[in-house]
Amino acid sequence: MPVYSMTGYASGQNGPSGSPPETDVRPLFTGRLGVEIRSVNSRFLDLTFKLPEELRQHEPALRELLTAKLKRGKVELRAAIENTAQAGITEPSTRLLQRLNGVQDGIRAWLPGARELSVADVLRLAGGDTASRGDWGPDLLDVTRKALDGLMAAREREGARLATMLKDHLAQLGKLAKQAGPLVPQLVEQQRTRFLERWQEAMGLTGGTLPEAAQDRALTEATAFAIRIDVAEELTRLASHLDEIERLVKKGGEIGKRLDFLIQELHREANTLGSKSAALELTRIGVDMKVLIEQMREQVQNIE
Template sequence: MQSSTAQSAPETEARQDANSRLGVEIRSVNSRFLDLAFRLPDELRQTEPALRELLVGKLKRGKVEVRVSLESVSASSLRAPSPATLQRLGSLEDSIKSWLPQAAALSVADILRLATNEDKKPHDHSEELVKLAKMALKELMFAREREGARLATMLLDRTAQLRALAALAVPMVPKLVELQKTRFLERWKDAMALGSSTALPEIAQDRALTEATAFAIRIDVAEEITRLSSHLDEIDRLLASGGELGKRLDFLIQELHREANTLGSKSASLELTHISVDMKVLIEQIREQVQNLE
């Protein structure tokens, strides 16, 4: 299991033949889909298709930015001009002075600059860039796996808290039904005492039982608790199995929200209402973190 948020930034050493340093940085943040952005120097624009193919083959989700830097390193790799280059510069200077006698002589700085440009050969960084991008992508994958493991631990903690809340809700319903039954009996007794009814106590008892049964059916949350527990079992199983989980977890979280909402709508006590609200808070925390999973 991987997070869709991570970063890697490997860099090559300066090359004497190319007088340059090449660097690749890959950043990834949360996104429901795979969104690639490339920041490349103009001389490396032709490598974008190869880089895109490389990333699409490994990543499925996240807003990914690839930054490539190509820096010249002249001072550390300065070399003496070759004799052939010096001879060519001298001949050019003599030719120019024959036409322009007032032209200033070449300075040492001019000779070094011109000789460097003369000796420098164009270097194709494409192959090196793809190789470096593979290293950066490998580091990114490791970072995403580490972050994914951390998120999995947090999600398992939230599912455990949801189970604990469900366990608190289960015994509340029978107690509420018994309490409501007692209230019905008391109301019937009060009504018969105030009126001229000759209804038998057995009739009152049966009516109280009927009302209590209807009440129990109306507030029964056993089915919701069972489905919620089933969804939590599936979430735990997916987290243990790993792989691409984001979309499947999105669906399960929607189902958890539905059960928590139904439990709240059936609530017949303040305690059950609090449990429903606490469940929704935990489910929302899970939903926010699942957005970071691939």
């Protein structure tokens, strides 16, 4: 499966709506429906809809459509109906006016108190307001599906870029871990020897000889100190986390939360490595690791 980013944008629109027959009236407006979907990173799926009054009733269907494909991210869907004047307000045909007048006379014959049609009534009945005429539901869902497909494609492209960057950072961290590996036994033995030498120097300053019990105590303290600065275990766990991250990136899908947890574990191991470091070279490696891990954290926060 591909890796998806939570960041993306897509839009879509339908063509002009149909117009009534020319025998009744020439079109006053052409309706055009537009949909925009944009998303950014979020811990959960957070949907926001900004719809005109004519489309508000379709929000449940839109929500169902989005939740079927999106799992995480702050997603905003905007929809608008644009009315484009083709030729200003055009006079309805004589045929339509005759029909409306006949209907009006018939109604007023039975209901003398009914008011007469106004110009606005005639234009509305002529079907000039395409924004409020008809059901926009099928068009809205169709355009939203196309925009959603575009959003998924954009998120997939961005996810592929993030996956490539993560793999590059994983390779760099692996190189740093290999550089640190051979230094560990050297440093442990070096610090153990240095500890014993200083112990012997301290005993020499007292003017006495180093008894066997004192030698055993010095050896025990040196060994304990060597264990405290040994980072082999941290390097082993770090390598294990790197392997798991690489496996998840290859697998794809909904991996963002697991990656975020593993990045925290990587950061913990790098911090321990730095705190135990007893050599400048190992300290430099620990700092370089933390820089790479922090860059990975920023990338992982955008992965679904």
